[in-house]
Amino acid sequence: MKNVGGFDRVLRLVVGLVLIAVPFVMAAPESGIVAFGAYGWVMVAAGLVALLTAAFGFCPLYRVLGVQTCSVRSKTAN
Numbered sequence: 001m002k003n004v005g006g007f008d009r010v011l012r013l014v015v016g017l018v019l020i021a022v023p024f025v026m027a028a029p030e031s032g033i034v035a036f037g038a039y040g041w042v043m044v045a046a047g048l049v050a051l052l053t054a055a056f057g058f059c060p061l062y063r064v065l066g067v068q069t070c071s072v073r074s075k076t077a078n
Helices: 006-025 038-056 060-065
Strands: none
Touching: 006 038
């Protein structure tokens, strides 16, 4: 059951890509693979969660909180 709407999905996609890219782009060659240390890996993990929720259109936290940003289509009998 989807609970993430179109605008929300696009926003999650963009934010997810930025969160994944920033630690790698900002990393200096001598400091390691990601910038910001452990915080960089947390950013990558948050970016992956954002990408997955955008891809599947489902957010478990939205379900717990009862939030739904997608339009609800009613099933009508023909």
